[in-house]
Amino acid sequence: MRATQALLALCALLPPQAQAACVEASRSDLVLDGELATDTGRGLVWKRCAVGMQWDAGANRCAGEPYAMSLGEAHDHAKQQGNGWRVPTGPELETLLRDTCDGPKIDGAFPDIAASDFGEGATVWTSTEAIPGMFYFFDFTTGYADMHSQGFQLSVLLVRQK
Numbered sequence: 001m002r003a004t005q006a007l008l009a010l011c012a013l014l015p016p017q018a019q020a021a022c023v024e025a026s027r028s029d030l031v032l033d034g035e036l037a038t039d040t041g042r043g044l045v046w047k048r049c050a051v052g053m054q055w056d057a058g059a060n061r062c063a064g065e066p067y068a069m070s071l072g073e074a075h076d077h078a079k080q081q082g083n084g085w086r087v088p089t090g091p092e093l094e095t096l097l098r099d100t101c102d103g104p105k106i107d108g109a110f111p112d113i114a115a116s117d118f119g120e121g122a123t124v125w126t127s128t129e130a131i132p133g134m135f136y137f138f139d140f141t142t143g144y145a146d147m148h149s150q151g152f153q154l155s156v157l158l159v160r161q162k
Contacts, residue, residue: 029041030046030107030109032048032109034055034057035047035048035049035054035055036048037107037109037110038162039095042092042095043161043162044092044095044159044160044161044162045159045160045161045162046096046109046110046157046158046159047085047157047158047159048062048109048110048111049062049064049066049110049112050062050066050067050112050113050115050116050124050155050156050157051066051067051069051074051077051155051156051157051158052064052065052066052067053065053066053112053115060111061111061112062111062112062115065115066115066116066155066156067155067156068118068153068154068155069125069153069154069155069156070150070151070152070153071087071125071127071135071150071151071152071154072150072151074087074125074154074156075087075127077156078156078158081158083160084160084161085158085159085160086127086158086159086160087125087126087127087156087158087159088126088127088157088158088159089126089127089128090126090127090128090136090138090145091128092126092159093124093126093138093157093159094138094145096110096138096140096157097138097140097143098143099143104122104140104141105140105141105142105143106122106140110140110157113140113155114140114141116140116154116155117141118153118154118155120139121139121140121141121142122139122140122141122155123137123138123139123140123154123155124137124138124139124140124154124155124156124157125137125154125155125156126138130147131147133149133150134147134148134149134150135147135148135149135150137154
């Protein structure tokens with residue numbers, strides 16, 4: 001009991017920034033313009049809604065339901081969008097991760113990623129191969145990366161060069 005009280009007293013003496021274990025959910029280098037988020041530091045443009053959802057300007061969020069797609073379907077869909085849209089690489093998608101205390105572990109510019117939870121977390125494909133036949137994905141519910149075979153059904157965010 002004394003050890004717990006001593007620890008609490010010590011924590012109270014620390015400055016507030018030392019007590020914070022989480023970061024803000026949004027970055028200042030993402031410029032938002034409706035359905036798009038431009039990463040000025042990396043020269044990337046992101047669609048803010050998962051494939052299958054549409055940007056609702058009045059509500060300032062995504063509407064509809066995200067599609068669960070195999071990686072091949074995701075690549076095909078991205079190609080159909082034209083203008084250089086594609087499935088992001090692992091390092092690109094990782095730039096959207098945030099160490100938030102509560103809620104999704106993704107930048108706040110992507111307000112409805114939780115809809116991409118098809119029962120195993122808000123999982124989103126990358127185009128980066130982990131081992132032959134297995135590709136990385138990020139779970140924006142937990143902030144973890146893992147891998148699946150390309151036939152598995154996950155959500156997709158699209159990106160292109162600026």
